[in-house]
Amino acid sequence: MSNAEWADRGNQVFIGTYNRFPAAMVRGSGCRLWDADGKEYLDFLAGIAVCSLGHCHPRVTEAICRQASSLVHVSNLFHTQPQIELAELLVAHSFADRVFMANSGAEVNEAAIKLARIHSGEGKYEIISLEGSFHGRTLATVAATGQPKFHQGFEPLPQGFVHAPFGDPQAIEQLITPQTCAILCEPLQGESGVRPLEKDYLLAIRDLCDRHGLLLIFDEVQTGLGRTGTLFAHEQLGVTPDIMTLAKALGNGLPIGAMLTTQKIAASLVVGTHASTFGGNPVAAAAAVEVMKVMLADGFLESVREKSRYFVKKLEGVAARYPQLANGVRGRGLLLGLVLTEKGVEQGGAIVQHLFEQGVLINFAGNRVLRFVPPLVVSTEEIDMLIEKLCQVLDRFA
Numbered sequence: 001m002s003n004a005e006w007a008d009r010g011n012q013v014f015i016g017t018y019n020r021f022p023a024a025m026v027r028g029s030g031c032r033l034w035d036a037d038g039k040e041y042l043d044f045l046a047g048i049a050v051c052s053l054g055h056c057h058p059r060v061t062e063a064i065c066r067q068a069s070s071l072v073h074v075s076n077l078f079h080t081q082p083q084i085e086l087a088e089l090l091v092a093h094s095f096a097d098r099v100f101m102a103n104s105g106a107e108v109n110e111a112a113i114k115l116a117r118i119h120s121g122e123g124k125y126e127i128i129s130l131e132g133s134f135h136g137r138t139l140a141t142v143a144a145t146g147q148p149k150f151h152q153g154f155e156p157l158p159q160g161f162v163h164a165p166f167g168d169p170q171a172i173e174q175l176i177t178p179q180t181c182a183i184l185c186e187p188l189q190g191e192s193g194v195r196p197l198e199k200d201y202l203l204a205i206r207d208l209c210d211r212h213g214l215l216l217i218f219d220e221v222q223t224g225l226g227r228t229g230t231l232f233a234h235e236q237l238g239v240t241p242d243i244m245t246l247a248k249a250l251g252n253g254l255p256i257g258a259m260l261t262t263q264k265i266a267a268s269l270v271v272g273t274h275a276s277t278f279g280g281n282p283v284a285a286a287a288a289v290e291v292m293k294v295m296l297a298d299g300f301l302e303s304v305r306e307k308s309r310y311f312v313k314k315l316e317g318v319a320a321r322y323p324q325l326a327n328g329v330r331g332r333g334l335l336l337g338l339v340l341t342e343k344g345v346e347q348g349g350a351i352v353q354h355l356f357e358q359g360v361l362i363n364f365a366g367n368r369v370l371r372f373v374p375p376l377v378v379s380t381e382e383i384d385m386l387i388e389k390l391c392q393v394l395d396r397f398a
């Protein structure tokens with residue numbers, strides 16, 4: 001079966017929510033993917049910042065196979081070893097002392113919204129998030145998402161969500177009312193164009209929470225687990241949240257998410273208040289345990305920071321070489337964006353399409369930047385290869 005045949009079959013049966021590349025992927029290894037026509041791709045998307053250890057990392061695959069041959073699912077009516085080991089690792093390496101597990105980013109953000117409301121008590125339900133944010137596609141997380149395009153057609157949305165303009169702590173303060181219970185933000189906005197929140201801004205947000213008795217929720221679904229060069233992005237910003245959500249990279253491709261918080265706040269979610277049938281599934285949790293162990297090993301996060309410095313320098317070179325198309329580089333760690341000019345933005349989709357044809361996978365984020373989120377195990381040679389192909393494609397548009 002060829003790419004075209006697979007695409008044809010898929011198009012007959014799927015609801016059309018996705019604009020897919022015309023390729024059916026059949027195999028992956030490290031930073032490489034192969035499609036049904038046998039074409040090889042250099043993958044700087046990593047399943048949208050999910051496969052951080054690369055495709056089919058041998059240790060993760062081994063953990064999945066081992067767990068799948070002993071126990072796949074029992075529900076949360078029982079304890080299981082992988083789930084406990086994962087929670088212990090998360091607690092040992094974060095500010096948190098308690099963990100709740102679910103299956104995706106949206107689900108753990110839902111859990112965080114519920115926790116913030118129940119912990120804050122009656123009448124305090126409102127959550128302030130930021131314009132340009134992305135928190136998921138369920139109704140509550142869509143309501144929290146500060147981008148109108150995700151709201152359209154789905155109104156009325158759940159109540160209790162307001163959005164503050166990006167970058168202005170005073171604008172947030174003006175939105176605080178007696179009903180406010182929390183401020184929710186990503187330490188770096190991924191989907192809307194790799195926009196980092198500056199340290200001073202985050203410190204001001206933390207200060208607002210402290211002065212007004214609000215919970216600070218960090219959505220680290222995309223930034224978490226080594227992506228920005230530290231295990232969690234907030235570690236390098238000197239700001240600690242009260243609640244943090246993780247998902248994308250946690251299972252290196254298996255669906256798992258975790259909400260982390262302190263013992264004091266966690267105490268508000270008692271038996272029966274929240275649950276997930278699949279949450280912390282043994283196979284997904286076993287994969288996540290292995291992901292954590294690989295990332296916590298000596299030198300791993302340092303190597304991410306080193307490769308980030310290398311990649312940033314190369315991308316700055318690209319921006320300098322094509323000033324009519326690109327005018328800057330932003331992001332942290334290996335979550336990087338080449339910021340396009342007005343002229344570049346017009347070509348953003350076409351640039352991504354040409355790179356795809358050349359066997360390189362990236363995406364165009366927030367209608368503003370070319371986004372690069374390679375597996376964290378990417379080599380400098382692979383970064384060089386990406387840069388070479390990128391320049392070849394940009395030459396056509398310059």
Ligand SMILES: *Cc1c(COP(=O)(O)O)cnc(C)c1O
Binds near residue numbers: 222
């Ligand atoms: C991807 C993402 C989500 C949603 O995660 P899903 O697993 O798709 O539900 C939420 N928040 C952020 C910051 C994300 O990048």
